[in-house]
Amino acid sequence: MTDDAMAWAYLSRVVEPPSPLLAAFVATLGPVEAAARIRRGAVGPEVARITEARRDIDCAAEDVEILTRMGGRLVTPDDPEWPLLAFGSFHGERVRGRPEGHAPMVLWVVGADSLVDVAERGCSIVGTRAATAYGEHLAADLSAGLAERDVAVVSGGAYGIDGVAHRAAMAAEGLTVAVLAGGVDVPYPAGHATMLRRIAERGLLVSEYPPGMRPARHRFLTRNRLVAALSGATVVVEAGLRSGAANTAAWAEALGRPVCACPGPVTSGASAGCHALIRNGHTLVTRAEEVVELVGAAGELAPEPARPTSPLDGLSDAELRAYDALPARGARTVDEIAAASGLPATGLLGPLTTLELAGLVVKRDGRWGLASRKRAKT
Amino acid sequence: MTDDAMAWAYLSRVVEPPSPLLAAFVATLGPVEAAARIRRGAVGPEVARITEARRDIDCAAEDVEILTRMGGRLVTPDDPEWPLLAFGSFHGERVRGRPEGHAPMVLWVVGADSLVDVAERGCSIVGTRAATAYGEHLAADLSAGLAERDVAVVSGGAYGIDGVAHRAAMAAEGLTVAVLAGGVDVPYPAGHATMLRRIAERGLLVSEYPPGMRPARHRFLTRNRLVAALSGATVVVEAGLRSGAANTAAWAEALGRPVCACPGPVTSGASAGCHALIRNGHTLVTRAEEVVELVGAAGELAPEPARPTSPLDGLSDAELRAYDALPARGARTVDEIAAASGLPATGLLGPLTTLELAGLVVKRDGRWGLASRKRAKT
Numbered sequence: 108m109t110d111d112a113m114a115w116a117y118l119s120r121v122v123e124p125p126s127p128l129l130a131a132f133v134a135t136l137g138p139v140e141a142a143a144r145i146r147r148g149a150v151g152p153e154v155a156r157i158t159e160a161r162r163d164i165d166c167a168a169e170d171v172e173i174l175t176r177m178g179g180r181l182v183t184p185d186d187p188e189w190p191l192l193a194f195g196s197f198h199g200e201r202v203r204g205r206p207e208g209h210a211p212m213v214l215w216v217v218g219a220d221s222l223v224d225v226a227e228r229g230c231s232i233v234g235t236r237a238a239t240a241y242g243e244h245l246a247a248d249l250s251a252g253l254a255e256r257d258v259a260v261v262s263g264g265a266y267g268i269d270g271v272a273h274r275a276a277m278a279a280e281g282l283t284v285a286v287l288a289g290g291v292d293v294p295y296p297a298g299h300a301t302m303l304r305r306i307a308e309r310g311l312l313v314s315e316y317p318p319g320m321r322p323a324r325h326r327f328l329t330r331n332r333l334v335a336a337l338s339g340a341t342v343v344v345e346a347g348l349r350s351g352a353a354n355t356a357a358w359a360e361a362l363g364r365p366v367c368a369c370p371g372p373v374t375s376g377a378s379a380g381c382h383a384l385i386r387n388g389h390t391l392v393t394r395a396e397e398v399v400e401l402v403g404a405a406g407e408l409a410p411e412p413a414r415p416t417s418p419l420d421g422l423s424d425a426e427l428r429a430y431d432a433l434p435a436r437g438a439r440t441v442d443e444i445a446a447a448s449g450l451p452a453t454g455l456l457g458p459l460t461t462l463e464l465a466g467l468v469v470k471r472d473g474r475w476g477l478a479s480r481k482r483a484k485t
Numbered sequence: 486m487t488d489d490a491m492a493w494a495y496l497s498r499v500v501e502p503p504s505p506l507l508a509a510f511v512a513t514l515g516p517v518e519a520a521a522r523i524r525r526g527a528v529g530p531e532v533a534r535i536t537e538a539r540r541d542i543d544c545a546a547e548d549v550e551i552l553t554r555m556g557g558r559l560v561t562p563d564d565p566e567w568p569l570l571a572f573g574s575f576h577g578e579r580v581r582g583r584p585e586g587h588a589p590m591v592l593w594v595v596g597a598d599s600l601v602d603v604a605e606r607g608c609s610i611v612g613t614r615a616a617t618a619y620g621e622h623l624a625a626d627l628s629a630g631l632a633e634r635d636v637a638v639v640s641g642g643a644y645g646i647d648g649v650a651h652r653a654a655m656a657a658e659g660l661t662v663a664v665l666a667g668g669v670d671v672p673y674p675a676g677h678a679t680m681l682r683r684i685a686e687r688g689l690l691v692s693e694y695p696p697g698m699r700p701a702r703h704r705f706l707t708r709n710r711l712v713a714a715l716s717g718a719t720v721v722v723e724a725g726l727r728s729g730a731a732n733t734a735a736w737a738e739a740l741g742r743p744v745c746a747c748p749g750p751v752t753s754g755a756s757a758g759c760h761a762l763i764r765n766g767h768t769l770v771t772r773a774e775e776v777v778e779l780v781g782a783a784g785e786l787a788p789e790p791a792r793p794t795s796p797l798d799g800l801s802d803a804e805l806r807a808y809d810a811l812p813a814r815g816a817r818t819v820d821e822i823a824a825a826s827g828l829p830a831t832g833l834l835g836p837l838t839t840l841e842l843a844g845l846v847v848k849r850d851g852r853w854g855l856a857s858r859k860r861a862k863t
Binding site for chain 2: 121122123156157159160161164241244245323324325326347348349369370371372373374378379382385386390391392393394397414415416417419424427428430431432442445446448449450451452453454
């Protein structure tokens with residue numbers, strides 16, 4: 108265990124993240140010196156104030172040991188695996204300019220994949236815990252579709268949409284990432300303990316909180332910014348008007364990432380938040396292809412959905428009018444067709460011949476009729 | 486019966502509308518002279534060509550008689566009731582500049598209300614004939630909501646969404662307008678004969694086609710432009726990827742009128758056309774209030790839908806963190822709360838006092854606990 112790692116672990120707990128003040132302090136002194144000064148209280152009044160409550164709690168060694176036992180690692184801003192998060196950087200450099208100071212201090216990570224890969228091709232699928240069967244179907248469908256297209260599915264591990272998204276990504280043998288609002292050793296919700304263990308084995312568990320930290324209301328909101336930051340785009344599958352997913356969407360927007368939402372019945376309160384997002388200018392999506400288009404990888408455009416076609420497609424106005432002037436049964440003379448269609452008789456030969464060549468009409472005894480009893484449907 | 490009316494009636498049938506060429510001819514000569522010249526063939530080669538097929542069919546007197554028997558009237562561009570349609574005007578003046586030449590020659594109208602009123606405060610509700618129960622519910626809801634807000638509901642009289650919209654508007658004692666693709670005396674579809682009769686009595690039947698004219702495929706498309714033109718906004722409630730409603734929406738867009746669409750389950754093909762419209766930048770709407778906002782009458786803004794509230798709304802970050810640091814049962818000292826929340830003990834008194842005043846926490850024997858066993862839900 109390096110001194111650096113122990114210092115980062117200590118710093119990860121001493122102030123509730125994110126703390127721009129602590130970040131600046133660490134950036135100036137480096138993690139080892141910053142941790143040492145905080146421990147002995149050799150800091151200015153501002154840092155003293157934010158570290159006062161926890162500076163004597165030093166369980167860095169135990170924290171790192173718990174993480175190691177889980178096969179995890181502490182990823183710090185010094186690390187090549189540190190993902191390019193869109194927050195103002197820890198080192199004081201501005202990464203993309205905004206919103207500064209919200210970078211995590213460290214990331215506690217369990218799982219084999221690299222955070223850098225996730226951040227390069229990740230998409231969050233989020234939504235209400237109180238998902239409907241429709242929302243669950245949709246989340247599973249989108250998540251599997253993204254996984255099949257090599258997009259890492261990022262979510263919050265919660266009941267409802269989150270859980271369905273994680274599971275569907277794993278079922279499609281894709282990468283999934285659960286960003287937790289507590290320590291990586293604290294399975295939350297408890298009913299998702301097995302799922303979270305599978306994610307640790309086959310995907311990634313990520314948290315900015317040290318082991319043992321319990322999720323809390325404000326930590327869910329804080330966690331949501333990391334879900335958004337690790338994702339090239341955020342999809343809200345189902346969300347009521349008041350929902351954590353809307354908070355994640357707001358973070359994604361603040362980070363300049365595309366936000367999209369799935370429509371649902373207007374009669375379903377569980378879709379009302381999605382409809383509000385779309386009305387506010389965010390993108391409506393219905394299929395994984397449309398989401399992949401937004402996640403990145405330039406040039407990946409969703410193919411147009413296939414439209415039903417009709418044998419009458421591509422007919423000119425005159426051809427369509429001539430066709431429409433034919434009776435359902437029997438046949439008409441050119442003059443009758445002229446009167447019915449309003450087209451001059453002299454101008455009908457061309458359209459009727461085209462229709463005959465297309466197999467749509469037939470000529471019998473100088474009269475024209477439909478090629479089959481059954482008229483083509485529009 | 487004036488000569489003018491008889492001439493207009495003749496002109497209404499002699500060429501299949503819309504005909505910019507005939508319109509220009511009539512604008513130059515006036516209806517009586519134009520009709521007389523067409524009858525005797527004293528016209529240039531272009532007008533001769535477009536009038537050749539029907540110039541000998543003169544049933545203007547019968548047409549007007551049928552209309553009169555129905556209690557209807559012929560509304561012509563000379564008439565004060567001629568609605569300000571967005572097409573290039575019949576008289577050659579440009580009304581709103583585009584798309585020129587698509588104005589109807591005349592309108593055959595049955596019903597007591599004025600077309601001008603409709604055009605000033607009309608909204609079309611259109612959609613698939615193969616509506617789902619969901620679509621029908623939604624169409625009824627929107628139509629009733631619009632009718633209650635004094636918006637005339639314009640549609641095409643078809644099965645499915647159209648019919649539901651007309652019926653719901655009448656049920657709400659509102660004005661509804663059916664724009665037909667055939668003569669006003671040709672009930673189409675036949676199964677809607679009773680409904681169309683009720684619309685004639687309590688609303689308006691409108692057609693640019695003379696009595697007896699049968700609906701035909703190209704007439705439905707032509708009719709759709711009048712549905713759009715008579716409406717301040719067009720709402721597509723349910724439509725597949727290939728649908729007449731999409732054609733009405735395209736007309737509305739070309740006329741510079743707002744187009745909106747209702748979302749539905751992404752699993753429903755009957756909503757796929759609506760989702761495509763929204764993805765193309767048209768407005769998602771879920772309620773009549775949101776539609777009224779687009780129809781006109783400046784200043785009518787839909788109220789924000791009520792959001793669920795929580796007693797924790799409006800708490801500061803420190804208050805929320807302090808609240809979250811309290812145990813589900815029992816109580817904690819200020820130092821314990823400081824360690825759990827990461828807030829300095831000296832800074833906790835303010836937040837805890839605020840929470841106590843809000844009735845969210847209580848102080849007992851120097852310790853702080855939640856005010857009730859049951860924590861407030863997020």
